[in-house]
Amino acid sequence: MEVQALTKYARMSPKKVREVARSIQGKPASEALDLLRFIPRKSARLLHKTLTSAVANAENNHNLSADDLVIKSAIVEDGPALRRYQPVSRGSAHPIRKRMSHLRIVLTDESPATAE
Numbered sequence: 001m002e003v004q005a006l007t008k009y010a011r012m013s014p015k016k017v018r019e020v021a022r023s024i025q026g027k028p029a030s031e032a033l034d035l036l037r038f039i040p041r042k043s044a045r046l047l048h049k050t051l052t053s054a055v056a057n058a059e060n061n062h063n064l065s066a067d068d069l070v071i072k073s074a075i076v077e078d079g080p081a082l083r084r085y086q087p088v089s090r091g092s093a094h095p096i097r098k099r100m101s102h103l104r105i106v107l108t109d110e111s112p113a114t115a116e
Contacts, residue, residue: 001062004106005054010046013099014076017043021074029055029069054105068109075104
């Protein structure tokens with residue numbers, strides 16, 4: 001059975017979050033939580049919070065054991081971008097895009113061998 005958690009409008013660029021999300025795909029959920037706890041980046045804190053929510057969804061809504069859960073996918077999608085302007089020389093302005101992310105973590109209780 002698949003269980004997911006979604007964090008929308010996270011104020012961090014998707015490129016920065018994907019770098020950390022790639023490191024947890026395919027790992028058991030408990031191992032990934034330990035790994036994220038020691039990665040010193042803001043994106044690791046955002047993914048840790050989303051993964052904790054996904055594990056709680058699995059335990060409370062579907063009566064699954066947290067020990068059996070494996071991360072099937074950690075998807076980072078583009079959210080909207082805030083458009084700001086930075087003043088530059090000669091009275092002109094350059095646009096700055098402050099990007100946002102949508103994080104989706106999908107957990108499964110099936111082993112990778114039986115999924116194929």
